[in-house]
Amino acid sequence: MTDHAFRxxxxxxxxxxxxxxxxxxxxxxxxxxxxxxxxxxxxxTTALRILATLTRPDEGTAVVGxxxxxxxxxxxxxxxxxxxxxxxxxxxxxGLANLVLIGRLLDLGRAGAxxxxxxxxxxFALTEAARRPVATYSGGMLRRLDLAxxxxxxxxxxxxxxxxxxxDPGRREDLWRMVRQLTAEGTTVxxxxxxxxxxDALADAITVIDRGRVIxxxxxxxxxxxxxxxxxxLRPTDTDRYGTAARVMERIGGRAPDRTGRDTLSMPVDxxxxxxxxxxxxxxxxxxxxxxxxHLPGLDEVFFALTGTSxxxxxxxxx
Numbered sequence: 001m002t003d004h005a006f007r008x009x010x011x012x013x014x015x016x017x018x019x020x021x022x023x024x025x026x027x028x029x030x031x032x033x034x035x036x037x038x039x040x041x042x043x044x045t046t047a048l049r050i051l052a053t054l055t056r057p058d059e060g061t062a063v064v065g066x067x068x069x070x071x072x073x074x075x076x077x078x079x080x081x082x083x084x085x086x087x088x089x090x091x092x093x094x095g096l097a098n099l100v101l102i103g104r105l106l107d108l109g110r111a112g113a114x115x116x117x118x119x120x121x122x123x124f125a126l127t128e129a130a131r132r133p134v135a136t137y138s139g140g141m142l143r144r145l146d147l148a149x150x151x152x153x154x155x156x157x158x159x160x161x162x163x164x165x166x167x168d169p170g171r172r173e174d175l176w177r178m179v180r181q182l183t184a185e186g187t188t189v190x191x192x193x194x195x196x197x198x199x200d201a202l203a204d205a206i207t208v209i210d211r212g213r214v215i216x217x218x219x220x221x222x223x224x225x226x227x228x229x230x231x232x233x234l235r236p237t238d239t240d241r242y243g244t245a246a247r248v249m250e251r252i253g254g255r256a257p258d259r260t261g262r263d264t265l266s267m268p269v270d271x272x273x274x275x276x277x278x279x280x281x282x283x284x285x286x287x288x289x290x291x292x293x294x295h296l297p298g299l300d301e302v303f304f305a306l307t308g309t310s311x312x313x314x315x316x317x318x319x
Contacts, residue, residue: 005031006064008061011025012057014058021060021212024212030186032188033202034191034204035193035203035205036048036192036193037299038210039210043212053073064157065079078106079155080158080159081159083158083159084146085165089145094134098134099145099152100114103116103152120151140168140174143171147160156186157188158187158188160179161192172198180202200220206219229268231269233295234249234264234265234266236287237289241288248282249278251281253267260298268301
């Protein structure tokens with residue numbers, strides 16, 4: 001398994017009568033990003049927690065950095081970093097003190113831990129706030145500090161569990177830039193996310209999990225071919241006409257459109273003939289649009305085709 005930074009085979013995990021994972025396979029090569037997608041409750045976080053040695057599998061095997069997550073959990077932990085959905089940092093301590101503490105726990109020594117903390121604070125543009133209590137940090141600053149904390153031990157593999165939840169678009173872009181920098185330096189990243197655009201922007205490969213099982217995997221381009229054909233996206237000029245636009249799209253396309261962005265509707269179509277028919281129908285219904293595009297399907301359409309769930313709905317359910 002040396003050609004993979006991590007690999008899991010046949011992971012099964014049960015919680016009472018609930019089967020969270022029912023034979024999941026995951027793997028990633030060094031220096032790449034594996035995006036793990038799925039509806040709320042699909043088993044994404046459970047799989048991540050097994051790879052990070054926080055949960056033992058009931059069946060199956062997992063190897064990270066060449067070490068078994070059950071038999072050599074201590075060795076695995078020394079080579080990984082983890083950023084969860086919620087921060088585990090001490091809010092009463094400063095950002096600097098948090099990172100130094102983690103460094104000391106990793107046996108870096110006082111001088112080594114302090115030097116590493118300062119280097120990470122500079123890297124993540126947190127130097128000016130280094131001595132402020134973490135409780136005073138903004139959401140974006142806190143997520144950057146979370147990521148910095150996961151890198152104190154110079155891990156070869158980093159697990160990011162929905163790292164951009166709660167971040168505004170600008171801060172999300174900052175986070176993406178940092179993830180790209182990590183992989184450029186050879187770090188492998190497992191990313192669970194509910195943001196389809198995030199997976200499209202970062203992932204070299206994607207695994208889709210639903211009800212504890214892998215239902216698809218491949219590159220973003222390969223998964224987009226699952227839907228086939230093309231898609232139409234549009235944004236009504238008048239938000240009061242949003243419902244009318246959705247009904248027109250459903251009548252022409254034969255299915256309810258997905259909401260893929262702020263006031264944006266999208267659905268797969270057979271081709272340009274259907275797009276022209278939709279344009280005429282919108283005009284007849286007096287629905288004006290500020291955007292109207294015919295394009296290859298995105299991961300939003302793939303997500304719906306595979307799971308029958310809109311990513312927008314999934315995100316709301318998990319909020």
